[in-house]
Amino acid sequence: MELTSKPVLGFIGIGVMGESMVRNLIKAGYRTLIYTRTKKKAEALITEGAEWQETIKDLASKSDVVMTMVGYPKDVEEVYIGENGILENARSQAILIDFTTSSPSLAEEIYEHALSKQLYALDAPVSGGDVGAKEGRLSIMIGGEQEVFEKVQPILEVMGQNIVLQGPAGAGQHTKMCNQIAIASNMIGVCEAIVYAEKAGLNPTTVLKSIESGAAGSWSLSNLAPRMISNRLEPGFYVKHFIKDMTIALESARQMDMLIPGLELSKQLYEDLAERGEEDSGTQALVTLFRD
Template identity: 45%
Template sequence: MAEKMRVGFIGLGIMGRSMARNLYQAGFPITVWNRTASRMEAAQEWGAKRAESPQEVAQTSDVVITIVGDTPDVEEVVTGPKGVLAGAREGLVLVDMSTISSDATRKLAEQAKRKGVRMLDAPVSGGDVGAREGTLSIMIGGEAEDLERVQPLFEAMGKNIVHCGPVGAGQTVKACNQIMCGLNLLGMVEALSFAKKSGVDLEKMIQVTTQGAAGSWALSNLAPRVVKGDLEPGFSVLFQQKDLRIVLQEAERLELPLIGTATVNQLLRSVQAHGGNEDGTHSLIRVLEQLGNVDIVPTDGK
């Protein structure tokens, strides 16, 4: 049955385009929709079918996956006049792999349920590299029986697939992930700044520290990009800030102080103030350069 499952895929950004292609290469028929038409044309070249609306995607699919920018985007493609629910039949499974708030997820799941549609929230971590290589971490909220049905799809996109609890639990765990990503990012750029101002070779510092207790995804994957002057996004400042906004709003509701997360949010706001919305999150290094009066990114870099 799994090999005949018809998959609809909505959202062909940096992550989504690779995830959709991995599903197609795993043998699943794919119908895609994206607000920017050129990305659908690129998907057609490798074998995807093109739909004219999210509604049409749902009409031709057994499972619909969404991975779009923010809560309003998810709401539009799911509940809008030509959204997924407008074209869904009873029994369709909706898998939202965007990063939005757990509260918004639960509300969407209730709307879907009234249409006879099952919903899983399944945000991901691993960046553009994980999306391309099919090694994403996938954090899932929803019913176990729905997860079992679509498990083969997750296995085509990721390696660390974890059922975190009921609907919304995946988004809560993703928020935890983004807290740690932000703080690891700050630690990485501060270490680079300290090493550079102390006159230590940056590549040697990275080589040693990645293998010890200080090791992190940011240190292994983003620090080498900084040293090469590559600030292109695997994950953009704009979307990181969206995620941290979700975290901090939820922390306010919980009356929970998140001092480090708030600091990262404010430092990234400085990146935004200098026009860095579309740069990779590791462009946080620019703020440390300014604060410490130290040149880290090569002058011929971006």
């Protein structure tokens, strides 16, 4: 398994995160092939140098490294498995990297299937939101083999800064579940703090200056509370995708017979938010429940 200094990259999924990740790869000088269900979404990247592919099969057959950033586990299955998927059409010895937050068991399945095809798979979910993707400073959590990880590390470093191999296949996804569990309860606290400040007649922006650098500090407090205060609900990370992540985390936790009340409460609140029509809003839209 060898990679050239500038391997041909394939990237499937040009959403809020994927678009910025591809843009950083192009800026770093990588030849980057792209595919998404709707070509119109890829037009900006095509003008910047990305090469559009008509099918997943076309992209996989031309790429040394195939990367995916799609929505749900069912989407991961769709792009990887089947006669027109990545596993049946990738070049021998290609490396496959799935950045989607997905099921640990599915990551293990893809890894085993890849090996049977002389391919190498990494599960590599990310954290850092739209800002981290744009600035190339995502946290990337890796599951897979050390040798494979080292081969693609220079590519990963274009998109992220905190890049850690967590263990064998599936370990990246399990680590992302830890991340989402920590965020879930924290988001409730951030919303309550902002609304408390508003109802107490304080300036929430000034309050934020005092509390974000102390013991209460968190990524969500520093990056999402300002959006809550100014009522900017556009997605850096969709409500519907957070619900998907929490569902996976709950299923995994229950398989381990683990008590997880904070996650259960957060998932219920976000499902209530989605029922109010906010599934395509950013996760900071949770604050609207507390303002009512």
